[in-house]
Amino acid sequence: MDFQGVIVHWYKENKRDLPWRKTKDPYRIWLSEIMLQQTRVEQGLPYYQKFTAAYPTVFDLAKAQEEEVLKLWQGLGYYSRARNLHTTAQEIAYNYKGTFPNGYDALKKLKGVGDYTASAIASICFNRPTPVVDGNVYRVLARYFGIAIPINSTEGIKYFKALAKELILKDQPGDYNQAIMEFGARQCKPQSPNCKLCNLQNSCVAFAEGKMGELPVKLKKTKVKKRYFNYLIITDNEKTILQQRKNKDIWQNLYEFPLIETSKEVEIEHIAGHDTFLKLIHGNAYNIRLFNEELKVHKLSHQHIYTRFWIVTLHGKLKSGTVIEKVKDYPVPVLIANFVEDFGF
DNA sequence: AAGGCGGGGTG
DNA sequence: CACCCAGCCTT
Numbered sequence A: 001m002d003f004q005g006v007i008v009h010w011y012k013e014n015k016r017d018l019p020w021r022k023t024k025d026p027y028r029i030w031l032s033e034i035m036l037q038q039t040r041v042e043q044g045l046p047y048y049q050k051f052t053a054a055y056p057t058v059f060d061l062a063k064a065q066e067e068e069v070l071k072l073w074q075g076l077g078y079y080s081r082a083r084n085l086h087t088t089a090q091e092i093a094y095n096y097k098g099t100f101p102n103g104y105d106a107l108k109k110l111k112g113v114g115d116y117t118a119s120a121i122a123s124i125c126f127n128r129p130t131p132v133v134d135g136n137v138y139r140v141l142a143r144y145f146g147i148a149i150p151i152n153s154t155e156g157i158k159y160f161k162a163l164a165k166e167l168i169l170k171d172q173p174g175d176y177n178q179a180i181m182e183f184g185a186r187q188c189k190p191q192s193p194n195c196k197l198c199n200l201q202n203s204c205v206a207f208a209e210g211k212m213g214e215l216p217v218k219l220k221k222t223k224v225k226k227r228y229f230n231y232l233i234i235t236d237n238e239k240t241i242l243q244q245r246k247n248k249d250i251w252q253n254l255y256e257f258p259l260i261e262t263s264k265e266v267e268i269e270h271i272a273g274h275d276t277f278l279k280l281i282h283g284n285a286y287n288i289r290l291f292n293e294e295l296k297v298h299k300l301s302h303q304h305i306y307t308r309f310w311i312v313t314l315h316g317k318l319k320s321g322t323v324i325e326k327v328k329d330y331p332v333p334v335l336i337a338n339f340v341e342d343f344g345f
Numbered sequence B: 001a002a003g004g005c006g007g008g009g010t011g
Numbered sequence C: 001c002a003c004c005c006a007g008c009c010t011t
Helices: A001-015 A026-035 A039-052 A058-063 A066-073 A081-097 A105-106 A115-126 A136-147 A154-167 A172-187 A205-209 A268-272 A275-281 A322-328 A334-343
Strands: A224-237 A260-264 A287-289 A296-299 A302-313
Touching: A001 A172, A026 A039, A026 A081, A026 A115, A039 A066, A058 A081, A066 A081, A105 A115, A105 A260, A115 A172, A136 A154, A136 A172, A136 A205, A224 A275, A224 A334, A268 A287, A275 A302, A296 A334, A302 A334
Parallel strands: A224 A302
Antiparallel strands: A224 A260, A287 A302, A296 A302
16 A cells, blocks of 8 residues: 555544544634644644634624634634634625635635645645645655655745645545644654554655654754743722733733833832833822742743732722723733632632 | 744653 | 644734
């Protein structure tokens, strides 16, 4: 049996029972593909369930408020996916009368839909021979064919896409695409691939040369930036202050407490004398204390955020603000959600 | 071509 | 700790 035959056969024997594999509804396939970008199936699955329950059709998603969509997305990360998801739902609902385009080119024009996702939808929903090349496919092909071209170089991207195009089974493109991805996720795993029980063992270049650990080749590591966040929990024991992040930075459009970002750790005097703090206090009497003696480190893949939460209790009443009981209704970063939980608002 | 964008799992 | 995940967008 050839490479594709083994892959598809393995898939039929080993594929997981996942909800988006029971449908060819482009709305649900699109939703699942967006959620699974840079995200493991096990992490995305509960979100898929929540979204399909809350928004059974693309019209339901289109009608929702962005804030509600972000709240449902909370914890899944890469929040531009949620914002683009909402935008594209409105595009499909109102400009396409609810019907997704059925070809690669038109699909790729949708916000948040790139080469991978357009190929996935076109093959799974519309039986088009458009090959997907995700992290799993890069790994399987690099190992099996012994290709050392860096997968994130311009040359590598072109090379692997062309190879995937040669390999795709035109009579079952959707199944083949899903098969090679599932094979990469479960059999040809990044660490400790299960070569011992692999039907491609005999013909796999990486296995023959013992290079499973060296393939695929990837250029440069991400270097991590350090940031120092000081959150001000201003409260009169009835209300607090929440703000929406609007800058082009992490967590765009999510909510958080007023923030003083500094270039290094700072002490209480720095906070109490800061312009941002003084404007919020507005001359009122207050008491301030540090919630966490230990610096809280929130790790993102590209930055480490060292955080202090300052509890500022006002003696007077806040004129405007968010009722404390409502804080949990806002979409917030996990860092904030964890604090709210620990603090017991 | 390079950098930014989350959060969690694995070894 | 490093690496990676059903990638995409902006500059």
